[in-house]
Amino acid sequence: MKVSYKWLKEYVDFDYTPEELAEKLTLAGLEVDGIEYKGREIQDIVVGQIKEKVSHENADKLSVCKVDVGQDEELQIVCGAKNMDVGDKVPVALVGTTMPNGMKIKKAKLRGVTSFGMMCSTNELELPDDGVDGLFILPEKVNVGNKLVDELGIDDIVIELDLTPNFAHSLSMIGVAREVSAITGNELKLPTAEVTxxxxxxxxxxxxxxxxxxxxxxxxxxxxxxxxxxxxxxxxxxxxxxxxxxxxxxxxxxxxxxxxxxxxxxxxxxxxxxxxxxxxxxxxxxxxxxxxxxxxxxxxxxxxxxxxxxxxxxxxxxxxxxxxxxxxxxxxxxxxxxxxxxxxxxxxxxxxxxxxxxxxxxxxxxxxxxxxxxxxxxxxxxxxxxxxxxxxxxxxxxYPVPFEERVIKVRPRRVSKLLGAEFAKVRIKTLLEKLHFEVEDMGDVLAVKVPAFRVDVEQEIDLVEEIARLYGYDKIEATQPSGDITQGKKTWKQKVEDKTRELLASLGLLEVHNYSFINPDFFNKINLPEDSSLRKTVQLSNPIGYEYSVMRTSLLPGILENVSFNINRNAENVALFELGKVFIPVDNKELPLEKIQLTGAAMNKYLRDPWNLNAPGFFYLKGILEEYFDVLGVNNVEFITGEHPTLHPGRTAQVKIKGEVVGYLGELHPDVQENYKLEERVTIFELEFSSIIDNATFDREYVSLPKYPASTRDIALLVEEKLNSKDIKDIIIKLGKDILESVELFDLYQGEQVPEGYKSLAYSLIYRRADRTLTDKEVNEVQAKIEEELYNKLGAKIRE
The missing domain is CATH 3.50.40.10 (Phenylalanyl-trna Synthetase, Chain B, domain 3)
Structure with a gap:
């Protein structure tokens, strides 16, 4: 916003120099970018009057003029313009004058006739174009010999303001004049209109x-x-x-x-x-x-x-x-x-x-x-x-609904507390009235009417800001903070979030952050059913565009876009996670429910065991989650066969904590993979983070190292393809009783050596007692009972 110093004075009286005015405006919140002095380049141009005009004897296109510039003698000036006559008043640059373009006027001979200056056009003076091809013919009322800038009033000073959006009311001369009126206390002179x-x-x-x-x-x-x-x-x-x-x-x-x-x-x-x-x-x-x-x-x-x-x-x-x-x-x-x-x-x-x-x-x-x-x-x-x-x-x-002024109540005690200085009601009232607010004293509060031109003022804190800026932030003395100082610390939620980020990063996943605004078409890309509750979203009233028009109800669309983006740029070993909020609309409530989710996605190429390139990525990512839960102290975690519209049927697991479903793990559904144009299979997980927060613990119970040696047995089982590993482990743990220390699945095989519809699962069992060394007989007896029970209950056959 450019403000003419002279023009501004038509609406409010003030005695500040341009520099003083710029400082006052800046302190009031209207930042000044610079000051430009108009007319400085033509300060030496004077008003002249043509007294005589004859044709140049050696050039048909030139005229020789006698020009009165208020000196003792008239000047002889040779000119090529055609639009002037005797008696016209014109701008004259005398010998020694420097023009706006840097040219210095010198005495010169033009076709044998000496010229002692130059009569000027608007273009040569860098003034607004008058649309005339020739000299700038001045009004009759200007005085010969005087400076052109004084006679035409074109010596002005322009103050350039860099206005923030909350100063929309100052995007005009009247708006800036209101601010100057408030600063000086002088009356604002509004223009009037008399229409005939x-x-x-x-x-x-x-x-x-x-x-x-x-x-x-x-x-x-x-x-x-x-x-x-x-x-x-x-x-x-x-x-x-x-x-x-x-x-x-x-x-x-x-x-x-x-x-x-x-x-x-x-x-x-x-x-x-x-x-x-x-x-x-x-x-x-x-x-x-x-x-x-x-x-x-x-x-x-x-x-x-x-x-x-x-x-x-x-x-x-x-x-x-x-x-x-x-x-x-x-x-x-x-x-x-x-x-x-x-x-x-x-x-x-x-x-x-x-x-x-x-x-x-x-x-x-x-x-x-x-x-x-x-x-x-x-x-x-x-x-x-x-x-x-x-x-x-x-x-x-x-104008069907006339503007109704908003009334805001201002508490003087609140103003004083926020600004750290004592502001009495009288001072507050005076400051706000200077800014053209109407103020009524209502005892403990002031009722302030907000005029129509202050669209930025909506609540009490806006008026506190107005009071402070007009009073002057520089006048408010610094004070020491009062009250008890307490040591800050992170909440349990923040600690679990930090540990999650640290742990997943250490396990090889990169963190991403996506916008909370998404394209509603993403729900189709992730195969969500039309009646899914996740399609019910919070709509933005003023979105950046359609692609950011609703609040996300799942982190999956964003992280799958990240995977696709990276793969399309040949970054094929991609493993990512995001910890962020989703927004679930709640009936009869204005604000949505904000829930935190933890989501990860990785290409199977990345997830393969480097020692076994044929190992499925699903189990590798499952292992990452198991390690994550273990470090966070989350117990009673189960992975049970489940279904999810975004995930592959038969390659999906529910994640349960203490029997409650808290998320899913699985490979992408082929249709979703096609929607995102992913050639390599991708495994993802999505977890409700609140359940992790509730069940995590950093407390650890330490036990002494075992005194007696362990006895290890491996068992390879041929089972039906649909059978869950958990069912097998439950039987092993039940019959292992006090001497079974641990059981781990270390191999899964499906191929030529296994009948169709079956799979081979291999487990490592570690036996140990805390009070003595186990005998082979004791271990073999328990091992035999386990094998028998697995066959009887699950039809599991021992592979030799």
């Missing part, structure tokens, strides 16, 4: 219809006829250029002037191009297109708000006008729009179309809905004055 109207009624010219008052809470318009579109006067061009806006013509320049002055975007339509004498505010139709003022064809969607006539869209509301209603040199009647549009709607439309305009920049942040009428009338007044037009009587103003 002709007798014809606006209702005979146009009818405005607003179809969606939520997207457009206010829409007003006027008609101005008999306008002449032409160049703007110099004062208007200077104002716009100081604000960083390029002058175009008198009509467009007035709308931009009001934008910079009041912060209200306006738009002027060529009335003759509006069909049916109607202006309709509606959403775009399916397949509707519009060529905007930048000559780009825009594909509109049905959620975009447009301004239309009886047949077609003519403007994208709050973003950019259409070329089909543009004001041109042939325009004689205009329809002038002043409106307020929904910030979220404008932001979405602007983002989708890739357009960022001065209008959308302000509408996205929020515009004062009560400034609409003043902006419309002031613009109509200026357009009539600068174009010779006549304003049709009346205006149409669709």
């Amino acid at each position: 109207e002709i007798e014809e009624e606006i209702n005979d010219w146009v009818k405005i219809e607003v179809e969606d008052n939520e997207l457009c809470p206010r829409y007003a318009g006027r008609v101005i006829t008999g306008v002449e579109v032409k160049d703007s006067p110099l004062w208007l061009k200077k104002r716009l250029e100081a604000a960083g806006v390029r002058p175009i013509n008198n009509i467009v320049d007035v709308t931009n002037f009001i934008l910079m002055e009041l912060g209200q975007p306006l738009h002027a339509f060529d009335y003759s191009k509006l069909e049916g004498n109607k202006v309709v505010v509606r959403t775009a139709k399916a397949g509707e297109k519009l060529i905007t003022l930048d000559d780009e064809e825009r594909n509109l969607t049905e959620d975009m708000l447009v301004i239309a006539d009886a047949k077609k869209a003519v403007c994208i509301a709050g973003v950019m006008g259409g070329a089909n209603s543009e004001v041109t040199d042939e325009t004689t009647t205009i329809f002038l729009e002043s409106a307020n549009f929904n910030p979220v709607s404008v932001r979405k439309t602007s983002k989708k179309l890739g357009i960022h305009s001065d209008a959308s920049h302000r509408f996205e942040r929020g515009v004062d809905i009560n400034i609409v009428e003043l902006a419309l009338d002031r613009a109509a007044q200026l357009i009539a004055e600068l174009s010779g037009g006549q304003v049709i009587k009346g205006k149409q103003d669709i």
